Amino acid sequence: MTGRIDTVERLIKATREVLIEHGFAGATLERICATAGFTRGAFYSSFGDKDTLFTVVAEDEYTESIKRLKAVSDQWEEDLHPRAVARGEASVVMTQLLPHALKAIGLGRDFFILHNEFLVRAAREPAWGLQFREVNRDFVLSLSQVLTQILAAVGREPTVRGEALSQAVIGIALRATGVDAWRHELPNHDPEHPAPRGTMLDLNDISALIINLLTACSKPVGAAELPAQ
Known part of the structure; x- marks a missing residue:
């Protein structure tokens, strides 16, 4: 065996x-x-067959991310003490916590390529994608739990479905990771022009975007939700 x-x-x-x-x-x-x-x-x-192996690889990749996210969540369950804070302080606290969540996801060139390969193939072959649908959802929900804890640490709670918020953060993080991987590879192929035209986001930009998203999609705990415009 x-x-x-x-x-x-x-x-x-x-x-x-x-x-x-x-x-x-x-x-x-x-x-x-x-x-x-x-x-x-x-x-x-x-x-x-290969399809069976591909499914196992996808499940394994998501499962490892889930384990890391759960470890962060469990640690925060012990260490974090939810409280109301001023808006400026809330941003500082979330800036300190967010990198732990992004690291737990496993962001990097390999993660970006693999997850895009999985999603593209699932879109082209839905029957194959259905095989790892549940573990993919577990991954999204695991990140949602961590994001909710970040908000709770500054006395806030989501005003949208946690799954939707998690998907939005994954989208931002994946795009940024892909651009970052591209940026680091460019000097190897075009040493005379290592800096590409256009804006290349760095980690601080990404953190700021995600924190703004979390703030916009949340409210102080116990506060009435604003009516939709």
């Missing part, structure tokens, strides 16, 4: 690497097996 578990883990790791470097289009069985150091026979002894 240990040998089979090791084979499965190596195939998952290899598939993750191949997807990051070549995408689903380049994730051939031959390339995955070569990266893992296995024969096709070893692959078929562990997985019935």
Whole structure:
């Protein structure tokens, strides 16, 4: 059993690497097996087909993010003491807490590429995407819990569905991560013009955007919600 578990883990790791470097289009069985150091026979002894392996890789990726987010949430459950604070102080507190949430998501070049590959394939092949729909939702809800804790730490509560707020933050963070990865790669390909035209957001910009979003989509605990305009 240990040998089979090791084979499965190596195939998952290899598939993750191949997807990051070549995408689903380049994730051939031959390339995955070569990266893992296995024969096709070893692959078929562990997985019935590539789609099954791809689903396991997606589930594994989301599960790891969920574990990290839960660790942050559990720690904050012990350490944070919700209280009402002045608006200026609230921004400072949220600025201190937010990086822990973003780090727990696992943001980076690999995360950006993998999650975009998953979403694009799920959009093209909905039947495949349905296989990891629940773990994807668990990931979104786990981040929602952490964002709610950030707001609670400054005496605020969401005025929108936590899932919607979480999706919006993921969208901002993913876009920023992709642009950042692109920015860091550009000097390797165009050393004479390392700084691209246009605006490149940095971490401070992203934090400010997300904090403004959290503030706009929340209210002081116990306060009446403003009527829609």
